[in-house]
Amino acid sequence: MARIVTITSGKGGVGKTTTTANLGTALAIHGQRVAVVDADIGLRNLDVVMGLENRIVYDLVDVVEGRCRLRQALIKDKRFPELFLLPAAQTRDKDSVTPDDMVALCTELRREFDFVLIDSPAGIEAGFRNAIAGADEVVIVTTPEVSAVRDADRIVGLVEANEKGHPKLILNRIRPDMVKRGDMMTNEDVVEILAIDLIGVVPDDQSIITTTNRGEVAVMDRNSQAGRAFSNIARRLMGEDVPLQVLTSNTGLLNRMFGALGLRR
């Protein structure tokens, strides 16, 4: 039974595309057959984050408007035989697609895949409504900042009003050093405020930028803390019981010593 999961946030730039690329790849690594769908029409991004930008022929709008078949538009990621990308159109706007189109597309994708992850655009307008239209479940990404959490709260309300169940939460860009000195809200603070289930915490990590620079994703990098966090979230999505790991800042003396001894996990 396929699961269609939309990744959304309200506020822009908090990590939806990064999350979609990493979870999609991690699920494929764990043996699932996965399609990641870029629903950010007009601001195509997921292709470059995954390093697949040179292989695009057709896009989501071509499929919806019947210019090609779904199979022709799906780009196979050669590194992971079970991973496919459906890119967004770059030169069209979000009104080229309706929620009904998205439901029809999802019905077709459902037949082929175990997981379909949809990367939503920011905001609460048409693009967001398209992105959640065909979803079975919704994952909300936020950073531990006032504006991002406020927008996430708005999204929780909209998701529930659209009868998509209780969304799950990913807290991104946590800085353990700042949390420790009381200058960043904790997981508990954000969960208490939003009152939804947390399925993962991802540290703010330079490896996100370095892997993205190369057209790779952090879950492909064994040394990436963020990659490990995303991999754990993928396993939780698959129903495995993986405890939340406690994030530690690797800037502390003890950690540096452990690191030097090869003990950093």
Add this chain to the structure above:
Amino acid sequence: MSFLDTLLGRTRTNSSSVAKERLLTVLVHDRVKLTPDMMEAMRAEIVAVISKYVDIEDADAIEVSLLRGDTADHLKADIPVRRQRT
């Protein structure tokens, strides 16, 4: 807060608790879905009702605010009435 900060007497509330407090306050308004226009209309109606029974000091001095409580949020109206002997 670092040891040095404590030593130098730089006591400032941690910014995360300020963030949480501000967030909770703004969400009270967001969740109740009262726009400033609706708040103002409600305030005017409250003034009209109350002034049927008591002399209100100054209609503009009446404040209606939305406050966060422990178990529920509260609408609070502060209505100064005129002190007078008849």
